[in-house]
Every structure is written in structure tokens, then in C-alpha cells.
Amino acid sequence: MDRRESLKSLLAGTAGAGLLLTGCNPELSEETQQAIAKGTSNYGRTPKEAAHDDALNAQQFFNEHEMSSLSVLTALILPNNGTHKSAAEVGVPEFIEFMAKEVTSFQLTLRGGLAWLDHASNTHFGVAFKDAPEANQHELLEPISYPDLDLPSRQRPLEVQFFSLVRNLTCTGYFTSEEGIKDLGYKGNQPNVWDGVPQEVLDQHRVAYDSEWIARCVDQSQRNITAEWDDDKNLIT
């Protein structure tokens, strides 16, 4: 059975389960099937967790100037490269705003670091960081973007700690966004039938499957046949 066909039989199996669910939860099953087909807008919060999210979303930590500065900074860290959007264009500043409220220990580093950047920019170039010419922005960022790895991170200068934190949040924010996941190429989080590593990938990494091992693994064409065993614990279907 080829992949496409196993996917078909898989989906038939899923729908079968859905029909049976109808029996015990008629008000849920249709929605559930839709939810599986295409994630719903919520993400499964308990009432208490939803209230927490609402409370944070009702607050604003960074002021307008700081938000614009974060936009400029995150777009420098992961810029638009013509194929993929910049971190700033895929909601990373808003994600950092949320995380600053969620993890309050980030607040001083982030706010203080943004102020440090502005002060340095004003001192050297007579203009706030976000409005400085890009070449000047690079002049400020380059020296703080390569941490001294021999120093424990907490002993590094504030501006280095600040930049590392923003870079971490930018990369994680970008690669957990729809755009970033596409850029990365991650293919999962959807119903499928796992039938092993493709041959060209095995070849690329110079490994092979052991035929005896594989012979005992699941035959995906039989996945919807109900399991039965003999008395000696051998699967016979």
C-alpha cells in the first residue's frame, strides 16, 4: 500500500471512531472531527487559565516607543530575506510583550536593555536606536551579540544579557510562528501514517534498517484489521 492509500484508510479509521463517538457524545463529535481536521481557535484552556490570559492581554507593559524599538530590533535579528518575512512581521514583538508580563523577571532586563540601547545611540549618534541609520544600529549591536562563553551568563554585562534574551525570544517566537514553521520545513502535527524513514534520508545519513527488526514492525496496510492473537501471544491478524 502506498502512502497516499494508507492515509486514506487512516482517515477512514478516524472517521469511524468519530461516528462511534457520536453515540456517547452527540453534541461533541462533529465539532471534534472538525477540530481534528483544522485546529479550533481556542487552545484548550481551563476557565482559570483563560482568565489569566485575559488579564495579561488587558495590560500593556511596553510603551509605544519600546514596542517600535522591539520591532526594529527583532527585524534586525531575523530580517525579511525576500523569501520569508522578518520576525517583526510575524508577531514577535507582541509575543515578547506577552512574555514580559508572563515572566516578570524578564521585565527589567528587557526594559533596561532597550533604555541602554537608546542611551548608547543618543550618545554616539544623537538619535534614538530605532531611528538611527541601519549601519549605526549594527555598530551598536555587533559588540553585544557575541557573549564571552567563558563567563557564566549571569556575570555578563547587562547589554549582552539583554541581547541574548531578545535573540532567544526572537528566534523562538519566529520558529513557533506559522511563517517560521514553514521556513523550518517541519512537516508534522497532522494525521498521517508513520512507515519509517525514507530511503534517501537513510542513505544521506549512512544508516540502514535491519530487515529482521522491520519484519516485526507494524504492517500499515493491516492497521484497521482488529488484532487477534493465538494462545502463545502471537499476533495472527
Added chain:
Amino acid sequence: MQIIESSKQYDVIIVGSGAGGGMATKVLSEAGLKIAVVEAGPFFDPANPEQQTQLKWPYQSPRRGAGTQRDFGDFDMAYGGWEIDGEPYTRKDGTQFDWFRSHMLGGRTNHWGRISLRFGPKDFKHKDVDGLGDNWPIGYEDVAPYYDKVDKLIGVFGTKENFDNEPNGYFLPPPKPRLHELFYIKGAKKSGVPVIPSRMSMLTKRINNERGVCFYCGQCSRSCSVYADFSAGSCLIFPAQKNGGQIDLYVNSMVREVLTNDEGKATGVSFVNKEDRKEYSLNAKVVVLAASACSSARILLNSKSAQHPNGLGNSSDVVGRYLHDSTGSSRSAFIPDLMNRKPSYNEDGVGGMHVYTPWWLDNKNLDFPRGYHIEVWGGMGMPSYGFGFDPNALNRFFGLPVGGYGDSLRNDVKKYYGSVVGMSGRGESIAMRDNYCEIDPTVVDQWGIPVLRFHYKWTDYERKQAKHMHETFEEIIHNMGGKLLGDAPGADQDYGLLAPGRIIHEVGTTRMGDDPKQSVVNRYQQLHDAKNVFVVDAGPFVSQADKNPTWTILALSWRTSEYIIDQLKQQNI
């Protein structure tokens, strides 16, 4: 405030709805008994779109799945965690025990790793092997028929290996190994460390028409919406309801104590309804505790009466004692040969590992008792909060600069995606009388119920075992051409041994035995001190084995449930 007494009369009250409680609910209700299940958390069904997290994307969470609200991240299906607001526990004498609770229908079975291992013959009689701890009063042959039934009812994949002390089961076929798992197999074999297909309770093949078949999203920790993995709600309690069982679910109901009469027999339980904060009582012929090892011990210790002044079932002073968790220590490594992967395919697979190493050595040649198994992890998983941190830290292995910014970071992240693997050892500790939980007389929770206080110390048995784990990991990683990440934890860090409780396999607090002076329950998990009270969580475990406890909880709960049916028929209880 008055306790509100229900006029309903139940045959059995089951406290807790996880593996033990779920199995008791199914077996007892199918025998026609009238059941009340009392659960501390809310109703939960993984198929309910309001509660579902399966197949959500990280960007559907404003914190991108970070573990700031739920300990294992936003999408993990455990309502609770190491700490719960308003429900504290305390520690004694500077010792540490971390207690993980999940309050919801199905309990921790909604998020667990589904590693479903039978205990072997040696695991029930390990004192005979090394003189340490105690033997169980029962042996593998007593439990084997129930393991068989659990395999067929719930479904577990694996392979017949005829491996020493790792009994065969009625297995579904396992999934093929992932790429990094092939590297692990190669590396381990070079050192003579065996690797076999995992044994886990996901349906790689249909077992009945009520449950779906695994569609390989790798998210069993989110609880499966087509019921293709084992959770107690979706696989035991819902089917029992559907089969016409007389089951009343009391959710958001925190049990305070087991009520007893003048003869010292249980008459029911009292609980606090978390919604109206009022206290209620229920009556039944039999009470089955399945609240988790420590919660059940807490309920017993809080059930004091003239007949049971030291707490119910505690004439031996053993309730809460012999608490033990699995040992755990982990190491990760960068594998240069796994760089530059083509993410051209979906390798989510089942949730967790497709291969593992069972314990393979003879302790006669080692400086510690008991074994551990090795779990392996890695692969091109779905990004979540933390992915992309220190995006080019691995550059240091090539003498390249670490840091910087700009478009090149994208390439760094992709270059190293899927090139880090890890190994976790999960081993057996020795049950000790002086590792225990007890009632802290100075603290109550927000429901007014006295809380637990823990006292737990590892010994050199566990420390030396953890040291051996790291030596094994390093050797295998070396064989894989890998570069170790971080320094090997030394003696000052107990060789990376995690705090007790962290592996969430806590057992032993109401241990089983034939001698009422040395144990809390008999071989049918029945209290020596009150014959209509049973414990079917992991409290009765005499020793823990280097196995995850759930499959044994299920088998023993089934066995005890049949005993209850029989004893009720004979009017012995």
C-alpha cells in the same frame, strides 16, 4: 457547617479516576454494582474541543506553549503540577520530595508517557536476589493473567523478546525506528547494550470499534481525541458508562476522609465540593481508594476515629512509609552525523520513543543494586517555546563564532535541527521505612484538609546507579560519534540524580504484605484493619522495579476488583 448526607446508597465508592480507579470503575460497574466515582478535578474528555490541545500549533498559545502555566507546557494534559495553588505540601528536615498531582477525570493517565511494562518474576521477589527491601506476598504468576487481560483490553505495542525479567505480552506491532533511534541502536550495540522496540499503550492497530487507531501526531501527552492512546477516562470510564454501568461521577470533589462506624468498618466518604465549598458525605458498602499513592495515604491518615486513632489502616504505623520513586538522570549530546537533515518527511511517530533499552546487566558485578532502563529522545519535533534559543551554540564544536544575528541565524537553526539526542535512565530505588509522607499538623489546604509533609533521602544505592547511567550514556554517545552537552554531573550533584518525586512514579505508601504489623493491605489490596476498604493505586507496591508502574496498577486493580465482587457475593464484606 453541617455535612450534607446523600440519601443514595452505593455498592462501591471509588476515590480517584486514574489508572487504578478507572479500572475498578469498569470491572465493578460491569458486574452490575452501583458505583460512585469521586474525583478531585473537573470532568475531562480529550474529544471535547473546549479542552482539547491535540493538533494545536504553538502559535495558538500566546506563550508559544511555554511551561509557565502547566509544568510540561501549555499543551500538556495535566491539570495540576508540582505545585497547586491553595493545595500545598511541606517537607521535613531539609529533605526534598516533589509531588506531582493532576486533578481531572482520568488523572495523570491523560498525559503520561504510555510506557507500559510488566513487572517480571524477579521484580516481585527481589529480596531473594539481593537481600534488600522486601518481597511482595504475591508473584508474577498471580498477576500474569491480569497483565494478559489488560494487554487485550487496552492495547500495547511491543515484541516478544523472551528477554530476562521482561515478560512477553499480547503485543500490537511496534512502529519502525526513527533516524536518531537507528543511531542509538548502532551506538548501544557497539557497547553490548541491547535495544528492543518500545512497549507502549498506543493503538498501532485496531483493537475494537470504540477506539480509533493511532494517526502518529506524537502528542500522546495531550491525550488522544480519537482514544488511540490509553487514558483512564477514554478507555475505561467512558466505555463502562456506555455499557450501561450505574456510575455517578462526582467531579471537583476533594475527599477528606473515609467514614467508619463503631465496628471500625467503612460506611462511606466525606468530601468537599470545590464549587460550593460545602462538605458532603456518601454511603457505600465498599470504599476503594485510587487517589494516587500519596493522596490515598493522606486520606487514610486523616481518617481518624475512636476505632482507628492512628488513622485508618494505620495500626501498623506503616501508612505513608516506604514511599519511593524511580531514579532518574539524563544526558544529551550533539550528533554531527545528524546535521543538515532534510525535513522532507513527518517523523512525529507515536508520542515518545520507538525503541528502548531494558535493564541488561547482572548486579553481582556492579557496586549498586537493582537496574534501570534507558529511554531515548530526539528528532525533528514540532517547535515550541525554547526552540531556537542559543541558535548557534553548537558552532563551538567547529571553532565557529557563537552569537551574532541576521539571516544567517535561520541557517544555523536549520543546520542543527534534529541533531541533538538524549538519554534518560529510569531505575529502581530501594524502598526505605524512613522515606515517608505524614500529616503536617501545622498546615491545611484551602478546603481545610490537613496536608502531607514529606521526608525523603536518596542513599548511595541510587547515587551509584545514577553514576553508572552516566558512564553508559557517555559510552553510547561516544559510539554514536556524538559530542556530550554539558559536563558530567559529579558526586556534588548526586551524579545528576533528580529529586525524588520528579519521575512521577511514587509508590509504596500503603504497602502490601501478609503481616498486618509490617504492611497496610493484604495480597488483595484490602486493608488489614478494615476489610471493606481497598487501595488500587500504586500505594500497595512493595518495590517499584525498573519499570513504569501503570501497567501493574491496572493489572492489580482488575485483580482486586474481581476479589471485591467475589467477597460481596459471599457476603464477607
